[in-house]
């Protein structure tokens with residue numbers, strides 16, 4: 586499977602960045618690699634950034650000339666993309682909302698829809714709170730730390746306990762929390778939510794205000810149909826949600842009873858088919874949780890564009906765009922759930 590670098594060794598007449606990007610974009614396109622131009626451009630940006638302090642490159646119209654070492658590195662990294670490695674792993678970092686996270690295979694690469702979940706939590710858990718009111722939350726299945734670290738970055742009064750079963754995820758969350766100077770407000774714990782022993786042993790005295798989780802939720806039988814980038818490079822531990830995709834979600838309900846405040850919320854990102862299944866599960870099982878609300882993916886983003894257009898609509902074009910957005914909103918599927926805990930009186 587490995588693609589040798591020499592197969593694409595530089596016979597190019599040019600060592601200008603734009604030419605190299607075009608060359609590799611075409612190679613990736615020929616090999617049917619998704620997002621060929623974005624991938625090569627991101628790799629080029631990374632190569633230039635990496636070597637910037639070593640040598641000041643002559644820049645011609647924003648089109649720098651690369652050194653031989655830079656060209657070799659660029660070719661090597663593009664070959665990895667040819668082998669379907671996700672560009673986030675190649676350039677070893679990725680932006681999530683206002684932070685840049687280090688990425689390390691096979692730890693799950695944060696997805697754009699999860700940024701919406703952070704928006705929802707900001708709105709419902711933080712906006713009505715006083716600035717000095719401390720809030721502690723639990724990020725279950727933290728991966729690279731994307732959700733927990735974003736919430737900490739955007740809410741200075743918050744502290745977070747981040748847990749994950751995968752030691753790679755734990756190391757990466759720790760690294761990211763240190764790089765972002767958020768380490769003093771985050772405790773990172775290597776824990777498996779499926780293990781019965783910590784039903785009794787979650788070692789924090791204070792109950793948390795809310796729980797957030799983007800757990801593995803893909804039904805096992807659907808894993809084989811995922812894109813090659815995902816199957817070959819991301820940990821199956823981050824994807825496989827068991828038979829119906831809800832193994833970890835159901836376990837989080839048990840786990841939450843040990844550490845969530847009365848009336849505290851659980852925020853979940855799940856598959857578009859799951860909200861109804863979770864509501865049905867809560868209605869038919871004795872779990873101490875009620876189903877509070879379902880939220881649509883991209884709701885805020887499209888609602889605000891629509892709102893803006895309605896205020897400023899002038900042309901037929903605007904009306905057309907607004908109609909498309911309304912249809913998008915109506916058919917847009919839900920993937921975020923909010924559950925509420927009702928602590929039973931133990932006396």
Ligand SMILES: C[S@@+](CC[C@H](N)C(=O)[O-])C[C@H]1O[C@@H](n2cnc3c(N)ncnc32)[C@H](O)[C@@H]1O
Nearest residue numbers: 693695726727728749750751777778799801823
């Ligand atoms: C879909 S990823 C989400 C990562 C991160 N929260 C994000 O949104 O980018 C799911 C994560 O759950 C973790 N995980 C899977 N099973 C687990 C378990 N039994 N206990 C704790 N974490 C688990 C995986 O290691 C993976 O990091």
